[in-house]
Amino acid sequence: MAVSRSTTDRQRAAAARQAAAAARTTGTHPVAGGAPTSAPRPSHPSAVIEFRGVTKAYDNTTAGVHDATFTVHRGEFLFLVGQTGAGKSTLMKLLLKEMEPDSGVIRVAGRDLSEITHKKVPYYRRNLGVVFQDFKLLPNRTVYDNVAYALQVTGASRKQIRRQVPDILRLTGLSTKLHNYPHQLSGGEQQRVSVARAFVNHPPLLLADEPTGNLDPDTTIGIMQLLYRINKAGTTVVVATHDEGMVNRMRRRVIELQGGQIVRDEVAGGYGRDSESTAEFGALMRGEPSPTPQRLRQPSEADLFDDAFAD
């Protein structure tokens, strides 16, 4: 299937340079374990995720992901979109090393995931923040303990935990809910706890699979602001979603899957194909004003990075 390209190679290279520059100024660190000097080099210095001809089939007839090739650079924000069954979760599971590809190579921060032994997988995953649609919180632990637990497993000291947990709970607007248990929280609050837990280690890579799937539109905006803020702090963010509003508002890179294949990869795309961004790009090329400026502009700091959310 043909891949629609609404951006030129030059635009892509410029975006990569921008991401690399952002990463330099924010001081992000390498993922996949190992000291920077001993870590294998990615094919591009700022590449965080590299898929090269990756195929994963569940059986002879069901392609989870088929021949996927793409690179995500440090500091990028990527949406994975596609209809149900398109392969988004499969791609996430491959990244988490919950399953192995049948063929192709997946590298994270230059490290070939096939070379990470079973025993080392938990160490690899410590570099990843993960957010799920169903939150996956520990039901018999408080908000504070759910977040603290993520630090404990990495061997953080009590002092670190006492410093970092309140910080992240403030950032996520949960300071007044420290002692609540998950069942005493709304869906949006539970998802904020799950984002806090994913981000408390300041991972270089954050993966979110349908993070707003169970939330109403207003709560979705709160989660979106958080992800935006985390990305601004230098973390590379990958979000698999059906949330058309979120994708269209944020205007970040979009990869669309269909039947396991990548059918679209846009630098600042919308949820649907032939989206307004294509129209806007055409208008820009013709030197005309943007056709729907309100919906197409990149969100400003004022739109998303407002302090109303932090307490």
Ligand SMILES: Nc1ncnc2c1ncn2[C@@H]1O[C@H](COP(=O)(O)OP(=O)(O)OP(=O)(O)O)[C@@H](O)[C@H]1O
């Ligand atoms: N464990 C499994 N065994 C067999 N087939 C599977 C398995 N998991 C997924 N599939 C199939 O692989 C394809 C891709 O599924 P995947 O869950 O990756 O899609 P998705 O884009 O995440 O869908 P959704 O948006 O509904 O979560 C689908 O056809 C699905 O039925």
